[in-house]
Amino acid sequence: MKRLCIITALPAETRPLLDALSLQQSNARHLRVYASERFLLLECGPGKMNAAAGTGAMLQAYPDIAAILNVGIAGGCQPIGQSVLAHQVRDHASGARWYPHLPDNNTFRSLPSQNITTIDAPDTHYRQGELFDMEAAGIFTAASRHLSTSQIHCIKVVSDNPEHGIETINKRTVIALIENAMPDINSILDVLHHNFNEEHNAVSVEGDVLISNLLQQIHHTVNDERILRKLIHQHIVKAGEIPRLDTQGKSSAHIRKTLQSSIAAHPVIYE
C-alpha cells in the first residue's frame, strides 16, 4: 500500500496530527519524519525554501508516496478556524502558479476553496478570496517534479484575519486550530487514500509478484527487465491470466520468446 504524505511546517501543526493519526517518529536522515502504516508526516520547518528542500528530499527518500497533503495555518479574511482548500497556489515572489485538481467528491465539495499565495515574510494586508501562507508554493515546486497536481493538495486553517491579527497566534492557538480541523483533514486523507490506492487490482499485484520472482531467478539487464515487465503485463491483459513460466535454467531471451509466442497465440476478440 502506498502511503500519503502530510507536510507541516511547525511543531504546533504537527502535534495534533501525531496523536490523531497515531504516528511514530521515523529514522530519516536530515528530515523530521513520522510514520504509520498509512501515513508519513514531514515537518519541514517554516518558509518556502525549507518546504521545497524538505519535500524534494522526502520524495527521494520515499519514492512510493501516493499523494501529498500540506496541512497548516494561513492568514485571510475567512473566520478564524475555517478549513480552506487551495484551488490555486501562487508563489508571490516568482508569480508561478499551480492548480491542484480537486476531485469531484462530496468531501472536497463541502469545504471552501481559495487562492493561496505563498509569501516570504508574514503579511497583514488581508485580501478577499486569498489566503497567505509561507510553504505551499515550495511544496508544489518540489512535489510537482514527481507527482501530478491531482496528487498534491493543500488544506489551510485560518489563523489570523483583519479582526484577529497575527499577534494573536501562538503555539497553543495553533494546536487548537489544527485539532479542531481534524475532521476535515481526516475526510480529505480518506478520499486521497481511496483515490490513489484503488488502481492496484489483484491481477496487477500478482503480475508484480511474478516479475519480482522472475528477476531474482534469471540473469538480466535493465533492458531485459523493462521488456519482460511489458510482456508480462501484455500477457495478463490479453490472456486475462498470469503467464505460467518455466524459468529453470532459462535465459531472459528464452523467456521473452516464450512470452511473445504465448501473447501471439491469444486472438484479439471483441465480444
Added chain:
Amino acid sequence: MDTLYIEDAVANHPRTLTLRSRYPKARIVSIEHYGDVFNAPAQNFKHQKASPALILAKKPGKRVLPTPPGYHIGGENNYYFSHMLNCVYDCRYCFLQGMYQSAHYVVFINSEDFFADMDRTVREHNDDVWFFSGYDCDSLALDPITGFVDECLSFFDSQPQAHLELRTKSTQIRPLLKRAAINNAVVAFSLSPEPIVSAEEHGTPSLSKRLEALKKLQDAGWKIGLRFDPLLYADNFNEIYGAMFDQVFATLNMSDVHSVSLGVFRLPKAFHKKLVRLYPDAKLLNAPIAARDGMMSYPEDVEETMRNFCMQRLQQHIGDHQFFPCT
C-alpha cells in the same frame, strides 16, 4: 461540473454569465489565460478525466485553419475550427489524450469571433467553402451546456456558400430537430461495432442509439454522414464489422446519405506512447501495431484487408460519389 476556471477577459461576457448560472455551486477560479491551467505541466489526464473542470476562455489568434491534406468530403476549400478543446467521451484510441496535457474542457466563449473569421474565409473564395467542426472535440456532446450549435446553424443558414460538417458520437440532436434542416450542413456520426463501443469508446452512446439519432435526422431532412473511423483490428473483424454494416443498412436510407468515409486506426508515435502509459490494459493495444512512416499503425496488408472488407460491404449500398475513403 465541479470547478469553473474563468479567464478574466470573458468573466463578464453574457455567455459566461449564462454558463455560470447553470453551475451555481461550482468553485469559480479566476485565471489570466486558459493555457495556465490547460497546458500546465504535472497534470494527470486519467485523474482529470474522472472529474474534469470547465475552462471558459477567449480564443485569440487563428480560429479557422486549413484542414490537413486529404481531409475533405468532396469540397475544394476545406477548413476546421474548434469552439471547444477536449471531449466528454473517453475513447481509448483518441488522439486528444496524446495531444493535450489536460482532460479539462475548454469552451471558447467568443463564438462571434469564430463566425466573423468564417465569414472572412468565405469571402476569400469564389466557390464553396467547407468548415469542419469536431476535430478537437465532439460537436454536439456538450451542446446542452454551450448552445453553440444553434448559433452556428443560424450563421450557416445565412451563408449558402459555406458548408458545415458537425462530427459527433452524441445523440444530443435536439438543437437540430427543433429547426428546419438546412441544405449546407452535414451531421456526421462516427460509428463502430457495438463490441468496440463497449470496450474502447467509454461513455459514448451505443451504436443503436447513434443509428436511432441518425434516422431521426435523416427523416427530418438533415444531410447525414457516416464515419467509420477508426477501424480497429480484431481477429473477429469481419463478424463484428459485418454485423454493424447490417444494422446500418437496415436502419438508414443509404442512397440519401451525404457521405461515407473510412479510416484505419493510426496514431503519432508520441501519442501512442502516452496511450500505453495511460491505459496499458486497453484491448486495442493487443493488436499488431508497429511504427511506420512516423506513425503507429497496423501492417499494410492488415490495413488493406480491413479496408477492403468494409469497402466491399459499403459499395453494395452507396455510390462512388458518396464515398471518401481517406478522410
